[in-house]
Amino acid sequence: QVQLVESGGGLVQAGGSLRLSCAASGRTDSVYAMGWFRQAPGKEREFVALISRSLSNTRYADSAEGRFTISRDNAKNTVYLQMNSLKPEDTAVYYCAADSVFWPVPRTQGYDYWGQGTQVTVSS
Numbered sequence: 001q002v003q004l005v006e007s008g009g010g011l012v013q014a015g016g017s018l019r020l021s022c023a024a025s026g027r028t029d030s031v032y033a034m035g036w037f038r039q040a041p042g043k044e045r046e047f048v049a050l051i052s053r054s055l056s057n058t059r060y061a062d063s064a065e066g067r068f069t070i071s072r073d074n075a076k077n078t079v080y081l082q083m084n085s086l087k088p089e090d091t092a093v094y095y096c097a098a099d100s101v102f103w104p105v106p107r108t109q110g111y112d113y114w115g116q117g118t119q120v121t122v123s124s
Contacts, residue, residue, distance in 0.1 A: 002026045002113040004096045009118030012086055016122070020081040022096030022115055031113075033057075033099040033106035034072060034079040038092035038120075045095070047108040049081060057106055063089075086122045093117040 008020040024031060035050035049060045049070040058070055069082040079096060097111035 002028060002031055002098050002100070004098060004113055004115035006094065006096045006115045006118040009094060009120045011121045011123065014086060014088055014122055014124050016086050017082070017084045018086065018120060020083070020094055020096075020118060020120075022079045022081075024077040024079075024098060028077045030100045031077075031098045032102045033111075035097045035099070035106075035108070035111060036070065036079075036081045037095045037097055038090075039095070039117075040089075040092040043092075048094070050106050050108060051079060052106050053102075059106065059108065083120070086120075088122045088124045090120060091122050092120060094120050 003025045006022045032053045033050050036048040037045050038048050039045040047061050048064050051058045051070045051072045067085045072079045095117045096115040098113040100112045
């Protein structure tokens with residue numbers, strides 16, 4: 001089993017920045033890609049960004065491209081999401097997820113492990 005704990009959410013004004021962190025524990029040797037997802041009130045959960053275990057592959061949703069940066073420190077078993085130029089539409093609960101299956105091209109769905117989520121609220 002893998003446990004994921006997110007932190008770093010909060011309230012920020014539009015145009016501001018936040019950095020989310022997700023610390024993994026347990027069978028971290030079984031984790032390949034890690035990703036961030038979000039769910040806004042009344043909407044389905046959506047993919048935001050992912051990073052491969054090798055750090056060589058990253059992928060972003062169109063809404064995150066150019067504003068968000070995902071990074072990963074394998075020595076600390078931690079993945080980060082730097083969010084800049086935040087918009088009110090970025091308001092959501094942000095979830096960290098881990099994939100225990102290796103894919104040559106990391107996938108954006110089907111992740112096995114999930115954190116409890118951290119709230120991000122962007123005021124206008």
